[in-house]
Amino acid sequence: MATHEFAAQAHAHAAPQGFIRKWIFSLDHKVIGLQYFFLALTAVLVGMFLSLLMRIHLIWPTVPLPLLGEIKPETYLSLLTMHGTIMVFFVLTTAPQGGFGNYFLPIQIGAPDMAFPVLNMLSFWTTFLGFVVLLAAFFVTGGAPLHGWTGYAPLSALQSAGPGEGLGADLWIISIAIFCIGALMGALNFITTTLDMRAKGMTMMRMPLTCWAWFITAILGLLAFGVLLSAGILLLMDRNLGTSFFVPLVTVNGQLTGHKGGSPLLWQHLFWFFGHPEVYIAILPAMGLCSQLLSVFSRKPIFGYKAMVYAMLSIGFLGFMVWGHHMFMSGMSPYTAFAFSIMTMAIGVPSAIKTFNWLGTLWRGKLRFTSPMLFAIGFVSLFVTGGISGPFLAQPVLDIYLHETYFVIAHFHLIMGVASIFGIFAATYYWFPKMFGRMMNETLGKLHFWLTFVGAYAIFMPMHYYGMAAGLRRYSQGTEVAWIQHLLPLQKFITIAAFVTIASQFIFVFNLFWSMKKGKKASDNPWEATTLEWTTATPPPHDNFGGKTPVVRNGPYEYSVPGASRDFVMQSDEEIKKKH
Amino acid sequence: MGLVLLLVIWLITLVSTYLFIAKTWWLPVGASAAAAGIDHHFTTTFILMGAVFVAAQLALGWFAWKYREGGASSKGAEYSHGNVTLEALWTVLTIVLFVGMNLMSRSIWASERFDSAKPGAVQVEVTGMQFAWYFRYPGPDAKFGATKPELEDASLGSAGALGLDSNDPASKDDVVSGVMVVPVNREIEVILRAHDVIHSFFVPAMRFKQDAVPGLAIHMHFTPIQTGEYEMACAELCGLGHYKMHGIVKVVSQEEFDQWLAAREAEKQ
Numbered sequence: 097m098a099t100h101e102f103a104a105q106a107h108a109h110a111a112p113q114g115f116i117r118k119w120i121f122s123l124d125h126k127v128i129g130l131q132y133f134f135l136a137l138t139a140v141l142v143g144m145f146l147s148l149l150m151r152i153h154l155i156w157p158t159v160p161l162p163l164l165g166e167i168k169p170e171t172y173l174s175l176l177t178m179h180g181t182i183m184v185f186f187v188l189t190t191a192p193q194g195g196f197g198n199y200f201l202p203i204q205i206g207a208p209d210m211a212f213p214v215l216n217m218l219s220f221w222t223t224f225l226g227f228v229v230l231l232a233a234f235f236v237t238g239g240a241p242l243h244g245w246t247g248y249a250p251l252s253a254l255q256s257a258g259p260g261e262g263l264g265a266d267l268w269i270i271s272i273a274i275f276c277i278g279a280l281m282g283a284l285n286f287i288t289t290t291l292d293m294r295a296k297g298m299t300m301m302r303m304p305l306t307c308w309a310w311f312i313t314a315i316l317g318l319l320a321f322g323v324l325l326s327a328g329i330l331l332l333m334d335r336n337l338g339t340s341f342f343v344p345l346v347t348v349n350g351q352l353t354g355h356k357g358g359s360p361l362l363w364q365h366l367f368w369f370f371g372h373p374e375v376y377i378a379i380l381p382a383m384g385l386c387s388q389l390l391s392v393f394s395r396k397p398i399f400g401y402k403a404m405v406y407a408m409l410s411i412g413f414l415g416f417m418v419w420g421h422h423m424f425m426s427g428m429s430p431y432t433a434f435a436f437s438i439m440t441m442a443i444g445v446p447s448a449i450k451t452f453n454w455l456g457t458l459w460r461g462k463l464r465f466t467s468p469m470l471f472a473i474g475f476v477s478l479f480v481t482g483g484i485s486g487p488f489l490a491q492p493v494l495d496i497y498l499h500e501t502y503f504v505i506a507h508f509h510l511i512m513g514v515a516s517i518f519g520i521f522a523a524t525y526y527w528f529p530k531m532f533g534r535m536m537n538e539t540l541g542k543l544h545f546w547l548t549f550v551g552a553y554a555i556f557m558p559m560h561y562y563g564m565a566a567g568l569r570r571y572s573q574g575t576e577v578a579w580i581q582h583l584l585p586l587q588k589f590i591t592i593a594a595f596v597t598i599a600s601q602f603i604f605v606f607n608l609f610w611s612m613k614k615g616k617k618a619s620d621n622p623w624e625a626t627t628l629e630w631t632t633a634t635p636p637p638h639d640n641f642g643g644k645t646p647v648v649r650n651g652p653y654e655y656s657v658p659g660a661s662r663d664f665v666m667q668s669d670e671e672i673k674k675k676h
Numbered sequence: 677m678g679l680v681l682l683l684v685i686w687l688i689t690l691v692s693t694y695l696f697i698a699k700t701w702w703l704p705v706g707a708s709a710a711a712a713g714i715d716h717h718f719t720t721t722f723i724l725m726g727a728v729f730v731a732a733q734l735a736l737g738w739f740a741w742k743y744r745e746g747g748a749s750s751k752g753a754e755y756s757h758g759n760v761t762l763e764a765l766w767t768v769l770t771i772v773l774f775v776g777m778n779l780m781s782r783s784i785w786a787s788e789r790f791d792s793a794k795p796g797a798v799q800v801e802v803t804g805m806q807f808a809w810y811f812r813y814p815g816p817d818a819k820f821g822a823t824k825p826e827l828e829d830a831s832l833g834s835a836g837a838l839g840l841d842s843n844d845p846a847s848k849d850d851v852v853s854g855v856m857v858v859p860v861n862r863e864i865e866v867i868l869r870a871h872d873v874i875h876s877f878f879v880p881a882m883r884f885k886q887d888a889v890p891g892l893a894i895h896m897h898f899t900p901i902q903t904g905e906y907e908m909a910c911a912e913l914c915g916l917g918h919y920k921m922h923g924i925v926k927v928v929s930q931e932e933f934d935q936w937l938a939a940r941e942a943e944k945q
Contacts, residue, residue, distance in 0.1 A: 101750050116766045242915065248874055360874055395745075395752075396753040425886055427894045434782065444774045464745050497703065521716065565703070566704065578707060580909075634922050656753040
């Protein structure tokens with residue numbers, strides 16, 4: 097596809113004056129990226145705090161907490177619902193795509209801004225509104241909903257089904273609907289920007305893998321969030337307008353509810369049609385970024401660039417055909433389980449290709465263990481560990497036993513949660529100098545890495561054992577069922593590990609804010625990397641390249657090129673003469 | 677730093693693997709006809725994926741140490757963009773592994789879920805509601821009587837909780853119990869229902885789990901092969917009392933089962 101120089105010029109706009117236009121209602125993708133980043137940072141602290149309360153409740157169910165009192169079973173379910181919703185939407189979707197994608201996609205492809213700056217601003221403020229509405233659910237009568245982040249109907253559709261299923265559940269749905277609208281606007285912007293705003297010479301196959309990842313993630317978002325938005329609206333109608341999309345004839349406590357004829361499985365199909373691609377929305381940017389970092393800090397071209405691109409494309413494509421693997425036990429036709437199972441196993445293939453290529457990138461490299469590199473290596477380790485439990489759950493025969501146990505919790509937290517978070521950490525350490533003009537403290541960064549890496553394993557590895565012993569998820573207390581009672585020592589160990597790991601995150605928060613003011617001044621290209629963001633000033637000027645338009649002559653990962661004057665050749669440097 | 681990475685990654689890998697192999701926490705002993713096959717496939721998957729896990733982590737730790745900057749074998753990075761033969765090789769190997777594993781387990785799934793219960797199976801209707809399970813037996817007429825939502829009243833006992841219609845002749849001999857009692861070595865046909873929200877009937881020892889969905893009657897089957905009392909619990913989030921929605925599946929000899937059922941019938945008259 098041709099690149100569009102005038103598209104880029106038409107979108108240039110003057111630098112804003114005044115605090116509000118510059119920092120609040122900004123049109124600059126860099127400011128919007130930072131806004132998304134700090135929104136996600138706030139959200140992750142809230143989500144983490146909720147998980148801490150859950151961990152406390154699981155081992156001391158009746159201990160009164162300061163200010164909060166005793167956590168009741170229904171409160172525990174509200175906590176898990178809100179923890180999941182906040183983490184999935186406002187952290188794992190928001191930080192890698194809205195945050196770093198917004199900031200660095202335009203710069204990495206050599207554009208002055210996103211294609212639609214006003215839309216970009218709107219998508220951030222829409223997302224922000226969604227977050228406020230979600231938090232409001234805590235403060236209404238009945239509190240936050242208890243139906244889990246998956247919101248299975250009829251539990252989520254009936255006001256009488258439990259505390260939190262009143263106004264709290266309405267706010268939860270409205271929040272998600274608002275988030276979907278923001279995400280759809282963002283997705284359109286990312287796709288258009290990638291297709292139309294690339295600098296001269298920046299062909300698709302010269303794009304950094306981060307850009308490919310953001311681009312594919314945006315396509316997934318465009319296809320998935322629309323479905324969730326519609327499902328949410330239908331659910332809201334079931335709850336408030338007397339429709340019965342998801343509710344058949346049911347009674348609660350022997351009382352008829354007035355619904356009939358709906359299908360609870362329809363909600364699950366719609367939800368997981370969004371929900372599974374969502375997993376890749378969370379992880380793809382981390383994959384792209386870690387590919388990039390392994391190359392930068394191995395001083396070696398990425399192993400199999402094309403294979404990496406095709407693997408991400410196939411993951412995106414197959415990601416839409418596997419949603420039924422969440423529903424093997426749902427009452428869905430058992431025949432479809434074969435199809436969903438084989439597609440799910442198939443998606444393991446591009447995932448394995450990526451892992452091999454990451455290892456191939458390290459192989460015969462010259463590894464520099466900076467904080468971002470440590471987190472990238474940690475990502476690979478966690479991705480493998482979270483990945484290998486996938487084929488257990490993807491086989492319906494084994495899912496009979498493992499479904500809804502902690503084995504599932506271990507699986508998706510490692511691969512979708514922790515691995516993605518490692519991507520976010522790596523991105524923060526890596527791009528912080530470009531964003532704030534200073535380096536983050538390396539000693540604190542490394543300390544943060546070791547505590548988090550070992551801590552993540554200490555939390556989530558035992559959950560596999562807990563699940564294999566049939567420990568069920570979403571149980572507020574393990575005191576009732578005999579076989580779960582026996583597993584209490586595991587829960588205690590996990591809670592202690594969670595305490596330590598959560599505490600060590602404050603090293604990161606401290607490092608982040610301390611380094612903004614006191615960090616060592618960063619040069620324009622402190623990591624000696626090749627992509628376009630390192631060719632411009634630190635931090636980049638309003639139009640990214642200070643009036644110049646970059647011209648791209650090389651691929652994104654030209655490290656240790658024989659005969660070159662230094663061990664990296666930037667994308668905008670003189671073209672490398674290919675020998676073959 | 678490379679050495680620390682190697683040590684930490686290897687240590688995590690070996691300790692985790694040991695704790696799996698030690699089976700300190702493992703599946704409970706299987707007590708159904710299907711359990712052996714499922715467990716065998718679990719072990720197969722476990723060995724294959726375990727090997728992948730150990731190999732990948734060991735390689736990662738090894739590379740981190742071996743190719744560290746300033747290390748003995750670091751002569752400078754190799755300028756290579758990859759290797760198509762290797763890409764093709766590991767793609768094919770992964771396809772064989774994943775698809776192969778999947779194909780191996782198909783026959784078990786088919787026998788569990790494609791085939792319906794054979795004639796002569798013992799029928800038990802399992803109904804979940806917030807937050808209790810009820811088990812209904814059709815009685816000598818082998819027919820379940822009608823239930824009506826408007827008749828549901830848990831204060832009238834377990835038959836009332838199901839809304840059993842006493843005007844239906846087929847309901848006269850229906851037995852409703854709070855405990856599931858089944859004979860050993862007989863196929864049990866389970867008919868799963870739910871009144872309010874989705875519940876899930878999970879008996880770990882039987883390797884049996886199936887959601888009970890309002891509006892659906894889901895037919896499943898399993899064959900207990902060992903007498904004893906097995907705990908079951910709800911495995912789908914159903915509300916604030918989810919954690920205490922559990923019960924007992926009692927597997928007894930055919931004679932004991934017949935006596936138990938006859939005694940329940942007698943109580944009704």
